[in-house]
Amino acid sequence: MALNRIVLYYAFAPLPDPEAIRLWQRAVCEKLGLTGRILISPDGINGTVGGELDAVKQYVKTTREHPAFRNLDVKWSEGGAADFPRLSVKVREEIVSFGAPGELKVDENGVVGGGTHLRPQELHALVEARKQAGQDVVFFDGRNAFEAQIGRFKDAVVPDVATTHDFIKELDSGKYDELKDKPVVTYCTGGIRCEVLSALMVNRGFQEVYQLDGGIVRYGEAFGDSGLWEGSLYVFDRRMHLEFTPEAKTIGRCVRCEAPTSKFENCSNPACRKLTLYCAGCAAQPQTLRCPGGCAG
Numbered sequence: 001m002a003l004n005r006i007v008l009y010y011a012f013a014p015l016p017d018p019e020a021i022r023l024w025q026r027a028v029c030e031k032l033g034l035t036g037r038i039l040i041s042p043d044g045i046n047g048t049v050g051g052e053l054d055a056v057k058q059y060v061k062t063t064r065e066h067p068a069f070r071n072l073d074v075k076w077s078e079g080g081a082a083d084f085p086r087l088s089v090k091v092r093e094e095i096v097s098f099g100a101p102g103e104l105k106v107d108e109n110g111v112v113g114g115g116t117h118l119r120p121q122e123l124h125a126l127v128e129a130r131k132q133a134g135q136d137v138v139f140f141d142g143r144n145a146f147e148a149q150i151g152r153f154k155d156a157v158v159p160d161v162a163t164t165h166d167f168i169k170e171l172d173s174g175k176y177d178e179l180k181d182k183p184v185v186t187y188c189t190g191g192i193r194c195e196v197l198s199a200l201m202v203n204r205g206f207q208e209v210y211q212l213d214g215g216i217v218r219y220g221e222a223f224g225d226s227g228l229w230e231g232s233l234y235v236f237d238r239r240m241h242l243e244f245t246p247e248a249k250t251i252g253r254c255v256r257c258e259a260p261t262s263k264f265e266n267c268s269n270p271a272c273r274k275l276t277l278y279c280a281g282c283a284a285q286p287q288t289l290r291c292p293g294g295c296a297g
Contacts (some may be wrong), residue, residue: 004080006036006050006237007060008217012110013044013068014022018091018221021045025063026089032059035084037236043106046192047071051081055246069150071110075217079173083237099165103203104196109154115186115198115209120222123185124211127220127228130183138179142167142188142197149277150252150262151216151231153187154242165199175239183208189233190279191215221267239263248297254279256292269289 015021018040025038029049034056036049038109049059064072093101105112118126127137139156141148148158157179159170170176184206186194196212201209212219216233223229224245232241241262250260259279266273268286270296282288 003053004051004082005053005056005084006079007056007074007143008048008072008077009060009063009072010046010190010195011044011069012095012106012108012195013108014238015040015044015068018042019052020093021066022089028059029276030060032038032056033081034059035081035087037084038089040089040091041095041101042091042106043101045072048084049087050079050083050237051259054142058225063092071077072294073191073214075214075221075240077217077235079237079239083239085238093196094099094196098196098200099166100168100196100200103126104199105244111195113199113202114195115202115211117213118185118210119213119228120219122229123219124223126183126185126210133142135183138182138184139228140176140179140184140186140197140201142186143270146264146275147189147234150250150264151229151233152251153228154230156187158220164193168200180204180206181208183239185212187212187219189217190217193223213270226248234264254282256282265289267295269295272296 021040027118032055034049036047036052038047060074063069089287130137139153140157141152141158143157144163145161152164161167161170186198191214198209198211219229225247230249232243232248234241254261255276258280261277261279264275265278265283266275268289272291274291274295278289
């Protein structure tokens, strides 16, 4: 039986002709039998694709041969083509939809003016050094708030955002101004959202901004569940979530009965379909697989 894998990757670089990149990427994926989602913009590429291991290796090798993508940041995980419904390759104004395409600046080395990158080991060193100096490091979640329901860094700030578009309004609200003179570490799934978020924070006067290099995925590869991370990692494919080790805590709670769970389900109301945490018992019946207190429709 052939081995299968999924890769999550991105690269920020100026792309004069995103449409040409789109056509090339689709042709490569179709030739190799890969499925997944790829977004391309004038600022770079962001994607996750799955398939047979040798085909995925060839895809990464071929993509890195493009001069703009020589520094492609790649994370590997279990899974394959079956975890995606199809192949989608699209051109967008932004590869991460913060709603600020004119604010982001990139050059051949990536994002200009973002946070300082920290590898997982460097993150621990920063936390320990500041602890000895009597100062806390603030972890700032760069994902949609619902993702943090099943996993997050201990004592992290989780902004009240339903979509990435909400971050600018959230940052401009003033509610995080007290963090502007503190060490702030942004983190997200694979690192790409923090590339943009950290730059937006620097632009708004945050003085000491870091970003977790490679995101939660790379941190989990380094420390599993023995470090500062707690819970499961939400992923945007049919797997829905993954755990780094069998020792992972279950920090999510069923919206109906408060039982521990990491499983998101769609509300059974066809007019709602909101993605919410349910335990296996409550998810088993249409009556309990519906938003408590009513929902849309």
